[in-house]
Amino acid sequence: MLLQSDFLLLTFMAEPPITHRFNRDLLRVAAIASVVSLLSFLYYFQHAQILLYGDAVAHMNIARRVFDSQTPGLLQLGTVWLPLPHLLMIPLLLSHSMWQSGLAGSLPSMIAYVLGVVGVFRLVRGLLASDVRTGLAAEISAWVAAFVYAANPNLIYLQTTAMTESLYLALFVWATVYFAESVRTLTNDLPEKVEASAPLFRCGLCLAAAEFTRYDGWFLSATVGAIVSVLAIQRWSNRVLRRSAIKFLLAIAAVPLLWLAYNATVYGNPLEFANGPYSAKAIQRQSAALNPAENHVAIAASYFLKSAELNMAPGAWGRLWVVTTVSALGFALWRSRAQAATFLLLCMPVAFYGFSIAHGGVPLYVPSWWPFTWYNIRYGLQLLPLFSVAAGILIAAPLTTGKRSARWLAAAVMALAAFSYVSIWRTQPLCFTEAWVNSRTRIALESAVERAIAVRPPNARFLMYLGDHAGIFQQAGIPLRQVVNEGNHRPWKKPSDPSGLWERALADPPQYTDYVIAFDGDTVDRSVNRTRLTLLDEIHVTGQPRARIYATQAGAP
Numbered sequence: 001m002l003l004q005s006d007f008l009l010l011t012f013m014a015e016p017p018i019t020h021r022f023n024r025d026l027l028r029v030a031a032i033a034s035v036v037s038l039l040s041f042l043y044y045f046q047h048a049q050i051l052l053y054g055d056a057v058a059h060m061n062i063a064r065r066v067f068d069s070q071t072p073g074l075l076q077l078g079t080v081w082l083p084l085p086h087l088l089m090i091p092l093l094l095s096h097s098m099w100q101s102g103l104a105g106s107l108p109s110m111i112a113y114v115l116g117v118v119g120v121f122r123l124v125r126g127l128l129a130s131d132v133r134t135g136l137a138a139e140i141s142a143w144v145a146a147f148v149y150a151a152n153p154n155l156i157y158l159q160t161t162a163m164t165e166s167l168y169l170a171l172f173v174w175a176t177v178y179f180a181e182s183v184r185t186l187t188n189d190l191p192e193k194v195e196a197s198a199p200l201f202r203c204g205l206c207l208a209a210a211e212f213t214r215y216d217g218w219f220l221s222a223t224v225g226a227i228v229s230v231l232a233i234q235r236w237s238n239r240v241l242r243r244s245a246i247k248f249l250l251a252i253a254a255v256p257l258l259w260l261a262y263n264a265t266v267y268g269n270p271l272e273f274a275n276g277p278y279s280a281k282a283i284q285r286q287s288a289a290l291n292p293a294e295n296h297v298a299i300a301a302s303y304f305l306k307s308a309e310l311n312m313a314p315g316a317w318g319r320l321w322v323v324t325t326v327s328a329l330g331f332a333l334w335r336s337r338a339q340a341a342t343f344l345l346l347c348m349p350v351a352f353y354g355f356s357i358a359h360g361g362v363p364l365y366v367p368s369w370w371p372f373t374w375y376n377i378r379y380g381l382q383l384l385p386l387f388s389v390a391a392g393i394l395i396a397a398p399l400t401t402g403k404r405s406a407r408w409l410a411a412a413v414m415a416l417a418a419f420s421y422v423s424i425w426r427t428q429p430l431c432f433t434e435a436w437v438n439s440r441t442r443i444a445l446e447s448a449v450e451r452a453i454a455v456r457p458p459n460a461r462f463l464m465y466l467g468d469h470a471g472i473f474q475q476a477g478i479p480l481r482q483v484v485n486e487g488n489h490r491p492w493k494k495p496s497d498p499s500g501l502w503e504r505a506l507a508d509p510p511q512y513t514d515y516v517i518a519f520d521g522d523t524v525d526r527s528v529n530r531t532r533l534t535l536l537d538e539i540h541v542t543g544q545p546r547a548r549i550y551a552t553q554a555g556a557p
Helices: 016-046 054-064 084-095 098-101 102-131 133-151 153-158 165-186 194-210 216-234 237-265 280-287 295-314 315-335 337-346 348-359 375-402 404-427 430-454 470-477 500-506 523-527
Strands: 515-519 534-539 547-551
Touching: 016 102, 016 153, 054 084, 054 102, 054 295, 054 430, 054 470, 084 098, 084 165, 098 102, 098 470, 102 133, 102 165, 102 337, 102 404, 133 194, 133 375, 153 165, 153 375, 153 404, 153 515, 165 194, 165 216, 165 337, 165 375, 194 216, 194 237, 194 280, 216 237, 216 337, 216 348, 237 515, 280 470, 295 315, 295 375, 295 430, 315 337, 315 375, 315 404, 337 348, 337 375, 348 375, 375 404, 375 430, 404 500, 430 470, 430 534, 430 547, 500 523, 515 523
Parallel strands: none
Antiparallel strands: 515 547, 534 547
16 A cells, blocks of 8 residues: 555654754755745835736735725635635735735745745655665755755746745645654554644644635645545554544545535525636636636646646756656655655646646646647646655665765756756746736736826725726725725625615715726626716726726716
């Protein structure tokens, strides 16, 4: 069986001298990652590039509306996106300047980036540390793996934004660290001690947090939960394992159940996030977006793997990382079931995204394949932990031999990483390119509307659908409580809430607002009562819907 008691311990639990040295190495890794994170943030911030992703802007404004709204509260978190990233931003968003600048969304991602780098180092060091012959080799391999993870240009850019990839990857890595440790601990027939359940408890916390961050975490938790269940059944007489496994399974099952209950209570549909009007499937239907892998899991998986390659190196060079990973996996299967099990866990994104792209209404485009454009290419970063660990594991065994050929192999892996990443920087990280290409017309439109409303009275009240262009008010620094929007009603009232502020403002704009902003085809454009509205501005930007600004009061500036 793949998972046996030879699963190697991933902790600081070594001899005291090694522990102290290991702790110092972790501090060095964290310090280097912190410097990289800070310098990259300063660069992208100075170039006004941390708010290119529309989703990053939306994440911050969803979190901001929890306290800055005419109807504040946790219901402003909505239904489709999971709440943990927004909850982490809320304390920072209390600062008006951190909201307007985007810093409030960047800080959680930057901290998660550092934790992810440290986690990769600890994971590889732990997998190799039990063999006294591999002490130096384990240390070198861990540094190589941490370098591959930390130096990836696409991750470096994303960790400066409010996107959720950096946070989820950190939780993914640490869940893998603690899972490996817990399996090793719980399968060693230890006496009944509280300490034996601690690693599995920590793994459960990381998985629960991952489940509250991205739906990838649900699939990951189900996989780990199945493995833990098998281990518990095989060793049912082990009281420590039995109790720990039950607590673990309850913890990871609680998060999806809570989210389903929240959707059922607030929206009257437990699957509102999956099939509601704001779900990925509904948005794809409305936009008529092409999905070349629709209903084809194998094709979807190939698109995902291609995006993973392109996140590692431009052109066909990314295939070398696949070759490296397959070689490392073959070596792990031959040498250590523990390492092989870790590899298989890190491969889980392939299965999840293969299904999601094919059946979840989530298309992924890569510039080298039809339809030859950029969309959701950042998904490929979910395999970065796999590539990083593979690089470390591949060079470990040859290094223990002390032969010159081993040093050449280590140098070759480092050269591959350096060449790949330098090539990416020369052509721009694809995640940055995706954000820039897809944001140009949106930002142009939002900037034009922002300039138009900036000349209005500072206490003016607005009516606008915020789902697509919340960045207008963030850019202008206008508090969201001055904007009547689609979140200002009771969502459990279907199909609409006659007593809701949103519906009342649409029916009688002059009573509740001073200005109305409508974009062609949005809810305001379709439903607002224009009887007493005066058109002030009409804004056209190529590739974007026409924007119109109305005054609700006669003689308004």
